Amino acid sequence: MHRDHSVKGKWVKCDQMTSQERWEALVNRRPTDRVPCLQFMLGHTAVVNGRPIAKIYDDGAESLACQRNAMALYGHDGLIMHGWANAGGAEFGGEIEFPYRKYTGAPLMKKNPVQSEEDAWDLRVPDDILSVGTMPIALEFSRLQYEAGLTVTLQVGSPLTWAGSVYGEERLMIWMLKKPELVHHVLRVITDFIRRKADYWIDRFGAERLMAFDLGIETNKLYSPKQFETFGFPYLREIHDHLTERGTAIILSHICGEQNKNLPLWARLSYGKRGMVSVGKEVAISKAREMFPDCVIMGNVDPVTVQEGTPEQVRMLCRACIEEGKDHPGGFALMTGCEVPPQAPPVNVDQMVKACRELGRY
Amino acid sequence: MADEAEIFSQLKQAVMEGDEDVAVAAAQAAVAAGVDPQRAIIEGLAAGMAEMGRLYEREECYVPELLVSSEALYAGLGVLRPLVIASGKAEKKGVAVIGVVQGDIHDIGKNLVKMMLEVNGIEVHDLGRDVDMERFITATQETQADLLCLSALMTTTMIAIKDYMPAFKTQLPGVKIMVGGAPLNQQLADEWGADGYGENAVEAARVAVRLLETK
Numbered sequence A: 001m002h003r004d005h006s007v008k009g010k011w012v013k014c015d016q017m018t019s020q021e022r023w024e025a026l027v028n029r030r031p032t033d034r035v036p037c038l039q040f041m042l043g044h045t046a047v048v049n050g051r052p053i054a055k056i057y058d059d060g061a062e063s064l065a066c067q068r069n070a071m072a073l074y075g076h077d078g079l080i081m082h083g084w085a086n087a088g089g090a091e092f093g094g095e096i097e098f099p100y101r102k103y104t105g106a107p108l109m110k111k112n113p114v115q116s117e118e119d120a121w122d123l124r125v126p127d128d129i130l131s132v133g134t135m136p137i138a139l140e141f142s143r144l145q146y147e148a149g150l151t152v153t154l155q156v157g158s159p160l161t162w163a164g165s166v167y168g169e170e171r172l173m174i175w176m177l178k179k180p181e182l183v184h185h186v187l188r189v190i191t192d193f194i195r196r197k198a199d200y201w202i203d204r205f206g207a208e209r210l211m212a213f214d215l216g217i218e219t220n221k222l223y224s225p226k227q228f229e230t231f232g233f234p235y236l237r238e239i240h241d242h243l244t245e246r247g248t249a250i251i252l253s254h255i256c257g258e259q260n261k262n263l264p265l266w267a268r269l270s271y272g273k274r275g276m277v278s279v280g281k282e283v284a285i286s287k288a289r290e291m292f293p294d295c296v297i298m299g300n301v302d303p304v305t306v307q308e309g310t311p312e313q314v315r316m317l318c319r320a321c322i323e324e325g326k327d328h329p330g331g332f333a334l335m336t337g338c339e340v341p342p343q344a345p346p347v348n349v350d351q352m353v354k355a356c357r358e359l360g361r362y
Numbered sequence B: 001m002a003d004e005a006e007i008f009s010q011l012k013q014a015v016m017e018g019d020e021d022v023a024v025a026a027a028q029a030a031v032a033a034g035v036d037p038q039r040a041i042i043e044g045l046a047a048g049m050a051e052m053g054r055l056y057e058r059e060e061c062y063v064p065e066l067l068v069s070s071e072a073l074y075a076g077l078g079v080l081r082p083l084v085i086a087s088g089k090a091e092k093k094g095v096a097v098i099g100v101v102q103g104d105i106h107d108i109g110k111n112l113v114k115m116m117l118e119v120n121g122i123e124v125h126d127l128g129r130d131v132d133m134e135r136f137i138t139a140t141q142e143t144q145a146d147l148l149c150l151s152a153l154m155t156t157t158m159i160a161i162k163d164y165m166p167a168f169k170t171q172l173p174g175v176k177i178m179v180g181g182a183p184l185n186q187q188l189a190d191e192w193g194a195d196g197y198g199e200n201a202v203e204a205a206r207v208a209v210r211l212l213e214t215k
């Protein structure tokens, strides 16, 4: 259990629950001692371990070790996961680069697998989905989670975001208007792939141990709500419904960026036995509460402030989030609005757990 | 002979509707009617794109529509631009190099900026995304650019701009530097010694034109 700490000379009492207990209570709709702190912390966990950021993505064992060490260091209550935004392309034969070079902070597509209309029509779900792209790494990561007795995680899209990785985002957007049937074909194939992936994970690790998550960049800075409704929502719904029917314990959606106009659709998705929704600073916690009365709301501390601001500024943002979210009937956890920036100063990241202890008691 | 205003309006409409074929046909009609191609670009094609930019800002259209419009714009330019150049009347406002900094593959915004610079008569050399300092420097030297435009979409990569700046100042004397991308702002741009900052593509073009005029 974590140590007491002092804020401006005043001591804050230590926690009454361990991180593990708090996580389980949150998932099982039981009270927690204080607001949990969940983090999308990937590259940053490598940095605090003195390891290359790429290890979080290209090495299951190291990734898990770095993430667990960082949790022990900061005392946050999750998340431990393997996944990234520009995902999907590698599984269909695209070229991926892991972030070893300076300034790189996450995997990126070097070459999208679909370069022409023919490529798009030819796209198929590979026979052996477990051997393609980054699947072996993802599987190894989940196997280690399972053996360690942790929640097993599984990235399931979103399909439209994956389509960007398969096509290249600009081609995808142009074809949405000019060749919508082609885009639907690719989304169909991607959705079939994700369903098969999900089935494998469920069969192997058990739905009751699983947290499926999607990262959706369907922001209204790019797409209209109508475009999301046509190209994003139907495939997301199919995957969420499938996961829910198969008894998946937790489904988490990270709704990235400005998506206020898309929220009514996100709110119509099914969310397994326990839904979790993480929002960026663009979506007010109060708005998320209203849209997702039964889901855990996670958010929405501005990542730029966590990297560039002072601990005091981070603390102020945390206070506002906690006040807005704390008594949400569906549950609330403090989190950054998107990934913790890999190079964020540790004192700023530390503020988030501290804020939960000091300001988030129940 | 078709009336000039009518042709301008057709060009504008073609861009706004993202119709490449109509844009080409209208551009050819402009040529056939003896309309000044420079004016056809500015009052027709570019006006359409500027209007799309305004609609985007008001959230009345989105990036897919902008991209499809830009295809129509480029199709029309393909007809008109060679004539402007051949006429020797090309008023080139200057040469720019643009790219997204190392480690960053967010290039949608950069491409919109590039297009708005082009419709404003600036010759643009696009280095793409994930561009390191050396490539920015050599490309700027090789093209004898007047303006270097850097885009960064993440806090992790915007630091590259700050890191590159001292080398740009010493190795690219006289070249104006303009920066942009969601995490940046005027204050950071000033702090890091950039000559200009633009919050969006329309603004970027305005700032670029001003920087080139005061060069």
Ligand code: B12
Pocket (backbone or CB within 6 Å): A083, A084, A085, A086, A104, A105, A106, A107, A108, A161, A164, A168, A169, A170, A217, A219, A221, A222, A256, A257, A258, A280, A303, A304, A337, A338, A339, A341, B063, B103, B104, B105, B106, B107, B108, B109, B110, B112, B113, B149, B150, B151, B152, B153, B154, B155, B156, B178, B179, B180, B181, B182, B183, B197, B198, B199, B200, B201, B202, B204
């Ligand atoms: C689309 C997107 C992606 C796509 C990119 C596709 C592509 N080809 O560009 C994909 C899925 C690949 C992606 C990946 C990632 N992304 Co991303 N992504 C976005 C998203 C949703 C939209 C960006 C965008 O295109 N906006 C629309 C355009 C039109 O606007 P714009 O880029 O701001 O450009 C305008 C202005 O800024 C300006 N401008 C731009 N450049 C320039 C240059 C000059 C000179 C001037 C004057 C002006 C100017 O004019 C433009 C036009 O008006 C944003 C969230 C958001 N809402 O901003 C996150 C976001 C940028 N991504 C983010 C992150 C963290 C990532 C990943 C690291 C996630 C991960 N862990 O895997 C990876 C990194 C990949 C990499 N190495 O680059 C974060 C960055 C946070 C931070 N630390 O600052 C954001 C902000 C999401 C968030 N809420 O936190 N992403």
